[in-house]
Amino acid sequence: MLHASRQALPPVRLLCLAIAATTSSLANAAFIEDSSASLTATNIYLNRDFRQFDGQNKREEWGQGLWLDMKSGYTEGTVGFGLDAMGLLGIKLDSDKKRAGTDLLPVQDDGGTPDEFSRLSATAKVKISATELRYGSHVPELPVVKASDSRLLPQVFEGGLLTSSELQGLTFTGGRLDKVIDRASTNSEKMLLNSKNRRFAGGVEADHLDLAGLDYQFAKGITGRYYFADLDDIYNQHFFGLLTSHQLGTGTLNSDVRYIVSRDSGAANAGKVDNQAFNAMLSYGLGSHKFGLGFQKMGGDTGYAYIDGSDPFLVNFVQINDFANADERSWQARYDYNFASVGVPGLTFMTRYIRGDDAQIAGSDDRGGEWERDIEFKYVVQNGPLKDLYVRVRNASFRSDFARDADENRIIVGYTLPIW
Template sequence: MYRTTLTTQLLLGASALIAGLPATADILGESKASLELRNFYMNRDYRQNGATQAKAEEWAQGFLLRYESGFSEGPAGFGLDSLALLGLKLDSGGGRSGTQLLKQDKETRRADDEYAELGLTAKVRVSQSVLRLGTLQPRLPTVSYNDARLLPQTFRGVHLNSKEFSGATLDVGRLSQVNQRNSSDYENMTVSNGSSGAIGARTSKRSNAFDFADLTYQWNKELSSGYHYGELHELYRQHIVNLVHLLPIGEQQSLKSELRFAKADDAGESGIDNGAYGAMLSYRLAAHTFGLAYQRMTGDSGYAYIAGSDPYLFNYVQFGDFANRDERSWQARYDFDFAGLGIPGLSVMTRYVKGTDVNLGANSPTGSEWERDTDIAYVIQNGPLKNLALKWRNATVRASHFGNDLDDNRLILSYTLPIW
């Protein structure tokens, strides 16, 4: 009863705050609100001998109410955004929880019936710069929120986005806490140990400050580059450089090439010492896109990123990140858009990623792993069910000497209803 009452209060509170914003023409004229309904079924079958759990299988319903106000009039415009999240359990059970769709009881490991969060973000706009304070969902090379389950990951902090100079985009800020995708509690941040747990960070220490500075410059229509800095206080410092080039070849043809380099060092007692190199080529021919990627880790640890977030890696895919110590990996990918065959809204993606040379420590054999993913998605284009989206995601994962062997299936049904 308490949980239901709390959830109702959160959703009503968000609506009241939205209604209570100053009624200026700009705020109302530029504002927008939507409600996303996300139905998520997930089945993960563990295939290795001696697995502590045979499978994880859960079904849940999510509600994501988003509101973005406009800005008040004047040299400095003020506004307020809100994000109300609610997750409901539809099916789970003893021995089947752990998909990260739902919040778990820390003692019994059983899934909670529901969980909820209300996030508010105050914002100020001056010229071509916007300062946001409160609940944040950054999408940057240094830190990127995860939205691969029922509800998205969120952060608390301050973020300045500036486009004062033509072609240049500057993002600076500080994050203080994180709320994971299957949680309603904010906590301090720590370093990811990798999806497989093979030689990642050697610490469980947490930090309440992540500073970031990202500068991207668009040289022309075809070429852009960026430098990015992130520091999780007392854990790691990281520098990232990237270069993106898009070459138009002819009608309905293009070649996209991207290079990435990252270097992370220990800023305390994490044991972080990593260099990450990556390159990807994507050739588009009408409805077809063919991609090849290569990724390599060097140093005494795996890739450094905030636990639970999305790392800036080509071979971070449905399950694995292929970012363990000394790991080398390559990816082959194919995408097809069925709009070319007269079926707009239907698309398919398939890829294969192979990783080798994983350093598991002295007197241990090197590890290897591979993952095969397939996504089939369809978005209804017209009629009363327009924008209803259905996606099936399948992954097969196998590892040698470390990690998990598993088969993973996800069925996601989502519909976004514009409120205004």
């Protein structure tokens, strides 16, 4: 049974009411003048064919997502208070019990999908100088927790996050997240350990995720990153990253190097977590062309550990697969092209090919390989009343020795309307 949860957590509601009362009494102009609101509409058709003749061999759905994002300014004074609100609505345009499960729409107990599902949440915020504390709903994009936003509605985490940029070039991020609302859900739930390809015990829950990290710009074009996270009684994780960007000849050379160490942290029912993930992406942009090479290697006794429903922070996590099984080694070749150089501004093309081998197949001593090929065209309207409306057409093929083969097509139309 699907139960709609349309209100924020009780502590958030109480804090928001207190802030609202405070700001109304202060009649603070900045709170209103610095506010903003936008409505993002995302229309997605998704068709995934598993290329098999038993069980559910196809998932195909079409839906419309609406995201109303409202942000206030801050009250004046040494300590500034603010309040943000987020309204999310997903609408079914086409679905069927035999084709459900794309994660565009929730799946009910009878296998059907609702005509619509929605969420409403608020985030209270406090700012002192260049330090901000936010408590409520978040769509984080961090190396240790990256919310998935590839469906109608984004995955939303609940809890508190603090960011501070008091020192030039240095940003600190820390906090605790204790609930998650998955992209095709309305329910606040505990966080689960992802168990793709039976890498870990299924259904293992955590009460919270603690995290802390630093981003530091050493020099122009060179940024270092370190993050630590602990998924309560399941695993802890250390992330080390280096981002560089420099002119090389008439083009630009970019690198993204990541090393993540994950270890289990006490829960007997979670099973062993022991992974060292090295991954890196090197790309060179020259005019309208961009060429990229990626490498990813899983070390340790298990595959990569991350929160279920979220996006793993790996360079070879692509449209369908993550290439993150125990001992797996994978390579990526990527090419991007911008058609502006031939008189079609707004049109871009991307294709990539990823091949993995030596993956340890869970539950056996066998090893396997897999590959994926992705193609994408995207067009963004450049001017006129529909300026910034975009259309994306994505196609992917995935083949594996141990997981289900799949062919997938997505058509995405999106537009963000500034309200004020």
